[in-house]
Amino acid sequence: MTAPSLADSDPEVAGLVEAERLRQARTISLVASENFASRAVREAAGSVLTNKYAQGYPGARHYPDCGAVDAVEEAARTRARSLFRADHANVQPSSGALANVAVYQALLRPGESVLAMDPAVGGHETHGDPHHASGKYHRFSFYGVDASGRINLAEVRRRARAVRPRMIIAGGCLYPRSTPVGEFVGIAREAGSLLMVDMAHFAGFVAAGLHENPCPVADVVTSTTHKTLRGPRGGLILCRSAHAAAVDAGVFPGTHGGPLMHIVAAKAVAFAEAATSVFCAYQERVIANARALCEALASRGLPSVTGGTDTHMVVVDLRTRGVRGDTVEAALSRAGILSNACPVPGDPKPKDGTSGLRLGTPSVTTRGMGAEQMRRLASFVASVVEAPGDGALLERLRGEVQELAEAFPPPD
Helix, strand or coil: CCCCCHHHHCHHHHHHHHHHHHHHHHCEECCCCCCCCCHHHHHHHCCHHHHCCCCEECCEECCCCCHHHHHHHHHHHHHHHHHHCCCEEECCCCCHHHHHHHHHHHHCCCCCEEEEECHHHCCCCCCCCCCCHHHHHCEEEEECECCCCCECHHHHHHHHHHHCCCEEEECCCCCCCCCCHHHHHHHHHHHCCEEEEECCCCHHHHHCCCCCCCCCCCCEEEEECCHHHCCCCCEEEEECHHHHHHHHHHHCCCCCCCCCHHHHHHHHHHHHHHCCHHHHHHHHHHHHHHHHHHHHHHHCCCCEHHHCCCCCEEEEECHHHCCCHHHHHHHHHHCCEECEEECCCCCCCCCCCCCEEEEECHHHHHCCCCHHHHHHHHHHHHHHHHCCCCHHHHHHHHHHHHHHHHHCCCCC
C-alpha cells in the first residue's frame, strides 16, 4: 500500500510548510541564531531514523536492533571529537539549553555556586536567569562588561576570588567579540572552579580555526549545532575524559529519554561538512560580512556595542536615536527583515522595551551575499530606525527586500 504524501494526507500542514518555505525565500533573516541547513543535513533529519527508539548509548541501548543507529551515533561522536579536538562528545541533547541543563545535572549539586555573564549584558537565560531552572536550583552570581562593552576580566577575577564558585561559565548570546577563553582558564584555576564554555554562537568559528578552541582547556563545552555550525537544530556537549561518565549520565537518564536519532544523523552530516575547506571559507565570509554590516551601520549613525565585531554578530546601540529595540524589530519585520531586540550594557529600558538590536550574518552569507549586500541591508535598517512608523516606507522596503532575497535564494 502506497503511503500518501503530506499534501494528500494533511493539506493543512502541507500548506503551512509551503508558506514557511516561501517566507524564508522572500524575506531576509539577520537573526544571529538562524541559518540554512544543507540538503544533506535536511535529508538525514527527515529520514526513517525518526522511527527508531534508542534510549541509552551505543552498545547499551534499552531497545533491540539498534545496530544502524549505534553506528550513526558513534559516527557523530567521532566526528565531533575530531572536529573540536575533544576527549569526549555527547551528541544527544536536543537543544543548547538542554545541553547546559545536562551539564549542571552532571557536575553541580543543588545550591552550589556558579559565576556567569549577567543576562542583562549578554549572558544566556540558561546561565542563571531566575525564571530558568538553572537560577532556581543553583546560586548564580554574575560578571559584566566594562565601559567599552567588553567582558570585564578584572571583575570576573574579583568575583571568582570572592565567591569561589564551583563553576565559571564563559560565553553568551549577545557578545559580539571573541570570548577570551585563555583568560577564563587562568581565573578558573586560580579560584579552584570548573570551567564551562558555552560556544553556541561561535562553534562554527572554532571549527574553522577562527576562534580559540576551548575544548582542550575547558572542563566542559556546550553548543548548539545550528547557528554558525549550520547543522540541524540541536545541542552538543564536549568534555574532558574525566567528566565523560558524569556528562553522559547527566544527559541520560538525567535530563533526556530516547534521543532523536534522525537529528543525531543530521549532526553527523553537519560535523563532516564543517571539517571541509569550503566551510572554513564560509566562516571567513560570515565574519567579513558582519564587519561590513557593522561599518555600514556606523556610517549611518548606528554605532555598535564594543565598537565592532569579531564574530557573526552586530549589537546596535539605539539609545541615541530615541527608539526602542522592540519597535525597530517589529518595523523591520514588516519590511521583510528579521532581527532581535535586545538589551545593551547599562540599558535604562525595561526588559521588554530594550535599547538594542541584535543582527547576525550566518544565513545571509549562506545565501551568497557579500559586502555590497551588507551595505544595502544597513541602509534598509537605518531607514527603518529613522521612521519605524512610516507604513509607506515599510511597504516600499518590503518590495526591495523581496527583490534582494529572490536574487540570493536559500540553498535547495
